[in-house]
Amino acid sequence: MKIIFDSEAELEAFIHDKWNEEGICCIDDSSPEFLERQLNLNEYGICDLVAFTFYQYEDVRSVDVVVYELKKEKITADAFSQVSRYATGIEQAFKQKDSSLSVSITCVLVGTEIADSCYI
Numbered sequence: 609m610k611i612i613f614d615s616e617a618e619l620e621a622f623i624h625d626k627w628n629e630e631g632i633c634c635i636d637d638s639s640p641e642f643l644e645r646q647l648n649l650n651e652y653g654i655c656d657l658v659a660f661t662f663y664q665y666e667d668v669r670s671v672d673v674v675v676y677e678l679k680k681e682k683i684t685a686d687a688f689s690q691v692s693r694y695a696t697g698i699e700q701a702f703k704q705k706d707s708s709l710s711v712s713i714t715c716v717l718v719g720t721e722i723a724d725s726c727y728i
Contacts, residue, residue: 688726
């Protein structure tokens with residue numbers, strides 16, 4: 609079944625509301641601890657959705673971060689550079705706050721199709 613949204617904001621709200629209701633991100637069936645909307649990374653931009661899950665094993669603390677960039681239409685090369693910028697901003701923010709924290713970042717682009725210029 610295909611669901612059409614009038615805007616990226618509606619899609620974002622739908623995903624976030626489903627996570628609030630069920631505790632599962634409907635994009636990838638993950639269960640993050642936190643799912644933030646419109647996370648402001650200052651000069652790096654504003655992320656649509658960012659999921660955080662924190663772990664501690666003995667003396668090692670880590671966080672898994674998933675950046676979801678939502679596109680109503682086609683995913684372009686600009687979207688790839690956009691999520692890369694967000695990943696850099698998130699990594700820098702964690703390094704400034706706690707350099708001992710191990711940070712793993714995954715970027716997920718959601719759209720209707722991928723532009724030919726994006727195939728590697």
